[in-house]
Amino acid sequence: MIVLGLSGAVNHDASAALYIDGKLVAAAEEERFLRDKHAKGKMPYEAVKFCLQRAGIKPSQVDVVAFPYAEISLKSPARWHYAKRHWYAPDRAITALFSGNRRYWRNHKNVMKMLDDLEIGSSRVKFIPVEHHLAHASSAYHLSGFKDKCAIIGIDGKGEYATTFFGYGENGKIHKIKEFYDPDSLGGLYGALTEFLGFEMLDGEFKVMGMAPYGDPKRFDFSRLIECTGDDFKVNTKLVNCLGLRRYKKDGKSYYFSPKLIEWLGNMR
Incomplete structure (x- = not known):
């Protein structure tokens, strides 16, 4: 199975990584090709091209595309927390409740366009959105080499809504314990x-x-x-x-x- 991982969901540091049968064969950041620090507002076109070329495969051979930004359900406490804490900016609070996944769909549109532009095929490939902090946790845990149960902490500005992640890894799987949400970051x-x-x-x-x-x-x-x-x-x-x-x-x-x-x-x- 060939899996293409993409980044750039939060408007900076777009990148790509390519796995073939569970083995990392290529990875690159878009800024290296554009000579534009952090490549803000860009999708990883050149990084993807590099990964495919380095692996010696055609775009049509990619089976799965993973992207670190997912839909967050209205049932989740994340959107309600955001709305409550931003009471002083009612437009933002209302948007979080009634159009809380707008950034996801904006990202989704950009990714689908890129997949078609690069002839990977948005309608053919399997697209898997991953919660932003879960992706951070995976990048630490799955490359750590730990075999036993271990704690995982992730802290950044924010992903979809989460800003801080507490969980643990065991037998190759990540379990979420608690998250904190924007603006508490x-x-x-x-x-x-x-x-x-x-x-x-x-x-x-x-x-x-x-x-x-x-x-x-x-x-x-x-x-x-x-x-x-x-x-x-x-x-x-x-x-x-x-x-x-x-x-x-x-x-x-x-x-x-x-x-x-x-x-x-x-x-x-």
Whole structure:
């Protein structure tokens, strides 16, 4: 069986990987071919071409295409949590409930077009959408070599709605225990502060991490950014991870933090 895995569902770092009978034979990121860092807003056309060429197979030989973005049911707590936490932006809250999979279908349309453009055939191949955080968990667990039961934690900005994943792997299968949902995102919070410090979100976070050990933790108390209660936490959306009118805007650009963050920490760096 030939499986083509795609990435780029969250608008950055598009890539492709090709497996033949369970063995990885090729993988590449789109940015390497476009010479465009992170290849934001792009689908992995060139990465797919490279993988097929490297494996020496024709597009029509691909059996399965997997994509790390799936539909989230209205029965899931994810969409309800998003709507409740974004009460101050009613348009976003209503959209989450009544059109909560719009990004999935936008991604689906783009993938189907790419499969047809590359002559893989959208109507022929089997398409498997995978929940974003489950894909993250798989990339860690299934390549770890662990044979016994092991814990899995995934933290990023967000996928469909989930921002943090807790689960475990056992006998090759991943079991979900708990998830946290947008806007309660540690990755989003870190991205917001990355922007505040003058770096580009979804790019400069590693620079902030590298400089963090040289900072003085006594200068600021960041506890107001997150409220922790037992086994739950909430990000303070009056400061970061905010939408709409709450966001700080400058020179026509909207940022992932609010003017209240600037009132507290001073001007954006």
